[in-house]
Amino acid sequence: MNRAGLFHLGLKYLAGNRGKTLLLVFAFTLVWLLPSAIAMLVGKVETHLRSRAMVTPLVLGSAGSDLELTFNALHFTKPNIATLTYRDALDVSASGLGDSIPLYARFTASDHRIVGTTIDYLRFRKFNYEQGRAFLRMGECVVGSAVATENGISVGDAIVSSPETLFDLAGVYPLRMTVAGILQPTGSPDDDAIFVDLKTTWIIEGLGHGHRNAEDTPETERLSTGSDGVVRLNASVLEYNEVTPETIDSFHFHGEQEDNPITAAIVIPNGTKEQALLKGRYASSKTLELVTPAEEINELFATVFSIQKVVIWMLVLVGIATLALGALTFILSYRLRDREFVSLRHIGASPGMLRGLIAFEGAFVLVSSLALSGAMLIVVDWIAPILIQRFW
Amino acid sequence: MILCQDVKFSYPGESFDLFVNSLSVDKGESIALVGPSGCGKTTLINLIAGILVPMSGSILINGVSVTGRSFARRQAFRLEKIGLVPQNFELLDYLTVSDNILTPIRLSGNGKPESEHFERVAELAGRTGMNDLLGKLPTELSQGERQRTALCRGLIGKPALILADEPTGNLDPENQERIVSLLLEEARMLEASVIMITHEPGLLGRFDRIVDLMDLRKGTDS
Numbered sequence: 001m002n003r004a005g006l007f008h009l010g011l012k013y014l015a016g017n018r019g020k021t022l023l024l025v026f027a028f029t030l031v032w033l034l035p036s037a038i039a040m041l042v043g044k045v046e047t048h049l050r051s052r053a054m055v056t057p058l059v060l061g062s063a064g065s066d067l068e069l070t071f072n073a074l075h076f077t078k079p080n081i082a083t084l085t086y087r088d089a090l091d092v093s094a095s096g097l098g099d100s101i102p103l104y105a106r107f108t109a110s111d112h113r114i115v116g117t118t119i120d121y122l123r124f125r126k127f128n129y130e131q132g133r134a135f136l137r138m139g140e141c142v143v144g145s146a147v148a149t150e151n152g153i154s155v156g157d158a159i160v161s162s163p164e165t166l167f168d169l170a171g172v173y174p175l176r177m178t179v180a181g182i183l184q185p186t187g188s189p190d191d192d193a194i195f196v197d198l199k200t201t202w203i204i205e206g207l208g209h210g211h212r213n214a215e216d217t218p219e220t221e222r223l224s225t226g227s228d229g230v231v232r233l234n235a236s237v238l239e240y241n242e243v244t245p246e247t248i249d250s251f252h253f254h255g256e257q258e259d260n261p262i263t264a265a266i267v268i269p270n271g272t273k274e275q276a277l278l279k280g281r282y283a284s285s286k287t288l289e290l291v292t293p294a295e296e297i298n299e300l301f302a303t304v305f306s307i308q309k310v311v312i313w314m315l316v317l318v319g320i321a322t323l324a325l326g327a328l329t330f331i332l333s334y335r336l337r338d339r340e341f342v343s344l345r346h347i348g349a350s351p352g353m354l355r356g357l358i359a360f361e362g363a364f365v366l367v368s369s370l371a372l373s374g375a376m377l378i379v380v381d382w383i384a385p386i387l388i389q390r391f392w
Numbered sequence: 393m394i395l396c397q398d399v400k401f402s403y404p405g406e407s408f409d410l411f412v413n414s415l416s417v418d419k420g421e422s423i424a425l426v427g428p429s430g431c432g433k434t435t436l437i438n439l440i441a442g443i444l445v446p447m448s449g450s451i452l453i454n455g456v457s458v459t460g461r462s463f464a465r466r467q468a469f470r471l472e473k474i475g476l477v478p479q480n481f482e483l484l485d486y487l488t489v490s491d492n493i494l495t496p497i498r499l500s501g502n503g504k505p506e507s508e509h510f511e512r513v514a515e516l517a518g519r520t521g522m523n524d525l526l527g528k529l530p531t532e533l534s535q536g537e538r539q540r541t542a543l544c545r546g547l548i549g550k551p552a553l554i555l556a557d558e559p560t561g562n563l564d565p566e567n568q569e570r571i572v573s574l575l576l577e578e579a580r581m582l583e584a585s586v587i588m589i590t591h592e593p594g595l596l597g598r599f600d601r602i603v604d605l606m607d608l609r610k611g612t613d614s
Contacts, residue, residue, distance in 0.1 A: 002501025009487075009498060016486025343482035346443060347545075348471030349499050350464045 010360040024326050028369030031319035035312045037380045042308050044384045046301050053293035058267035063289045070296040073264035075189045076105040076113040083261035097278050098269035102262040104201040109161045112147045114194045116201030131155045132181030138199045139243025140180040144191040148182045155179055161204045175204045176242040202260050210251035393419040393585050399449035410435050412608045422586040424596050427605035433589045437555045441474055442466035471500040475551030477559045481542040483530040490526040493544045516544040535562040547578050554579055556588040572598050
């Protein structure tokens, strides 16, 4: 038997029937690829989520969904979770059981989350700066590497926060923030975040504001000046949308800052005993909860893995059905090719040659689909971090 | 060269039967096999080629019994020694003319370099006027061109015996003459024996001998 000749004939047949061949290769590729790609992606997502959860000891938040709180504190998603007060975070530090880092991850700028926090967060995550420095005052921000790359931002540039509701006059006003620093890539959600001082996010929310001094306004913009010297202004008074060295003194908050909202607080207990005490302290709270991110992620993946198992079994069944259909296609096509095989037998092909020809064509489709799925898995492996960073 | 002795064959479940008392063909001899339709000319060609196996009797080619060999060895023998030109061309639609012609070589893999085979294809194509058609598929060819492709495929392996089943059946007189000339000329160069089935009276004079299958059935060879 001449193998090279058989391979040549087989390849010519496959090329001559390229539509059928491509369809089979594509179907078989999906059979191999889907379960492997799902397993790979889930594994990578798990590693990604778990690695961040492992280095975040505890998270304090308003009572509600533990998982949503974890995601808000670790990945800056779920912006609409119930808030707690800044005072709640300060209470942890005041207890002497540990430190707390407040987080207010609700607003966005250019589709990137604005995370209001303190300088402690930047130290806690051990950030390194590509350019610039940490934020030092209200209105300054530090941007993640992806934010800088996507928006072409350098230190000294400005980012404007996105208005939450365009036509809500009493709602969130855009605030122009100056970029004080750009972080080095971390491969975490921090790359996609804009970090600002907590007060900056409260200004964006409208809890604090800056405007021209009432005493400095011209008479035309005043409603009245009382005999007690109190100036009343009309709506035309100039309100600042940027915190600058010139305007910073005019920014102020009405009410106690400790009562302002945050979405979560990272809690770093002083030790194992303190961690247990803190958990016990909040276990009975009706309004607050203290969660362990690692446990939440474990629970999440226990569910994900059980769903994944079902999905993979279903894919295996679909795969078996696809392979059976593929085999049926081969069998039917060989029946249709009966005349061709008679011709080959008349020329002198032995049964072994014909079996070899069929085996080669089948093997070609199988090997091609395996190779293609392998190549696509490499691509999935390559783009997985990008997908994970974008969606988680 | 070829000796058929008391060959008897019938298809299972059919009333048709063939009996050939004696047929001998010398080396280099060309024979026109004639006879009415349905008398068994194609069956006899297939028996000599080893595609069919007789119920009884013997067929010897160069002293080697075709009938006594296993199926696989008969196939190998055919690839090596016999050039078959079937009545209905039996070309593979997904192969170009060139690849169709080369099919026996590809199956047997006679160890010669590819370039030598391509030279032979070019030579045969040149002599049959197929030079410009080597890259075409059979579906793009006329009946005559397909017939010439099948003939080239039968001759590619330089066979010792050429069995042609009405290779001129679908051709105009000019092409009939061309095909038969090429077949006989090639056979003379290769010193190959030829058995060709034909119904064309005008071509009979080109052969060394005319054998009527009806005579063979009666026991007379010529």
